Amino acid sequence: MKYITLGSASVPAIGLGTYKIKGPEAVAIIRKAIDIGYRHIDTAQLYDNEEEVGQAILESGIPRNEIFLTTKVWPSNLGEERFLPSVEQSLKKLKTDYADLVLIHWPHHQFEVEDYITRLMEIQQQGLAKNIGVSNFNISQIKTAQKTGANIVTNQVEFHPWINQTKLHLWMQQQQIPLTAYCPLGQGRFMTDKKLIELAAKYARSLAQIILRWMMQQEDVLAIPKTISPDRLMENIHVFDFELSPAEMQMIDAWRLEHQRVVTAQSGARFD
Ligand code: NAP
Numbered sequence: 001m002k003y004i005t006l007g008s009a010s011v012p013a014i015g016l017g018t019y020k021i022k023g024p025e026a027v028a029i030i031r032k033a034i035d036i037g038y039r040h041i042d043t044a045q046l047y048d049n050e051e052e053v054g055q056a057i058l059e060s061g062i063p064r065n066e067i068f069l070t071t072k073v074w075p076s077n078l079g080e081e082r083f084l085p086s087v088e089q090s091l092k093k094l095k096t097d098y099a100d101l102v103l104i105h106w107p108h109h110q111f112e113v114e115d116y117i118t119r120l121m122e123i124q125q126q127g128l129a130k131n132i133g134v135s136n137f138n139i140s141q142i143k144t145a146q147k148t149g150a151n152i153v154t155n156q157v158e159f160h161p162w163i164n165q166t167k168l169h170l171w172m173q174q175q176q177i178p179l180t181a182y183c184p185l186g187q188g189r190f191m192t193d194k195k196l197i198e199l200a201a202k203y204a205r206s207l208a209q210i211i212l213r214w215m216m217q218q219e220d221v222l223a224i225p226k227t228i229s230p231d232r233l234m235e236n237i238h239v240f241d242f243e244l245s246p247a248e249m250q251m252i253d254a255w256r257l258e259h260q261r262v263v264t265a266q267s268g269a270r271f272d
Contacts (some may be wrong), residue, residue, distance in 0.1 A: 002240065003005075004178050004222055007131035007153035009100055011068045013216060014237050016038030017182065017226030019037040022049045025228060030056035033233050034067070040225040042156075042182075044072035044105055045090055054095035064096055072105035072135060072156075073120070075266060079111060083119040087128055102129035103156055106266040108134045113144040122151050123224070136265070139171050156180040158263050159210060159221070162190050164256040173220060179216055183262045184223040190260075197250070203242050206235055214252045 002013040018026065018041065028048050030041065034056065041134045043053045050071060051063065055066055071094065077086035087102060087198050102123060104116060109227070120132045134145060135156035155172060159165050159181035172179055190196065191207050200207045215221045216239055225236045 002216055003235065005218065006133070006178060006222075007151055009068055009131060009272075011100075012038070012040040014038075014239070015042050015068070015070075015222065015224040016233070017224040018043045018049055018053060019047050019116065019226055021226065021228060022047075022052060023027045026052035027056045027059070029228050030232070031060055032230050034060040035236060036234055036264055038233070039066060040068040040070075040222075040224070042070045042180075043094075044103075045074040045077065045086060046072070046105060050090050050093035054093055058095050063092075068100045069096065070101040070103065071099050072103040074105050074114075075108035075110075078104070078108055078116040078119075080119070081117070083116065084123060087123050091128060097141065098127055100130045101130050101133060103133045103135045103154075104137070107141050108211060108266070112132075113141055114148050117145045117148045117150050123149065133180075135180075140176070142175075148225075152177060152256055154178050154180045154222070156224075157180050158183045158261060159215075159223075160184050160186045160190070160261045160262075161196075161214060161252045161255040161256045162186060163262075164195075164257065164259040176220075176269065178220040178222060181223040182239065184215060185211060185226050186260075187262050189262060190233075193225070193255075195255070199248060199252075203244075205242065207238075208232070208236060209239050210244070212236060213242065213244055214249060216240065217244060217249055240260065 003010045006214050014040045043050055097136050124132050131153045133152050135153040137155050185208050196207050199210050211257050215223045
């Protein structure tokens, strides 16, 4: 496994995404993930599975401090009255005193960035979040967040070979802010790509492994693929025993020009 520093933590560069995994199936697959070595789990208030994530961590028997746990505050909770109670509620569901990372899930036009980032810093000062960051923020929104003095340790955005995040990614690299890739597999949408199929055949790897390997060969990218399949769980973290050539890396880099976004902006959010 590769590790990337996010604030105070050294974080496994591949974590488990949990969007749309709920109920007993969620507890089982998250437990399975921990059993086979996942130590980085991504959830959110929106996913309505914080209970299951907390249950799986508890049942795993792995000490809490060995798992890097991320949750996210949903836009409807960004206001003064709801922010802190919503985080406390998340932690209660997660059965823990702290999250390793709390992100603002989406910016929202109803609220000033400075205001909710200040609230985020407050929960960090109270020890409820070890680290703080953002998701779906553009450059200008991150700059505004930083003006409050907040140490924004990552921006979690859609990132896979078919989306053009070059401008944002280059700027984040200059600022030394690692990028956390959500929808790293494009929710499976691009798995018929001929060039990808050819590369996978060349290395005798799955298509997902080629995509995740391309991410892991970039210094500052973490990825949180989601799967409900035990075999794919295993597949998605075993990408550290082969290497794409510089020419292959460049070839995949060029696919971004297709610029196909999988996730559409929440109301009030802007990508540019
Ligand atoms: P994703 O991880 O790109 O793709 C998940 C899809 O790929 C599922 O259909 C899964 O099917 C399939 N898959 C997984 N591993 C595979 C493999 N090895 N081979 C073939 N197919 C495979 O999409 P995502 O779940 O939308 O994104 C990942 C995580 O990012 C989410 O779960 C969530 O934690 C986070 N996220 C954050 C935001 C945000 O706004 N911050 C937005 C979206 C997502 P099976 O389950 O059947 O294997």
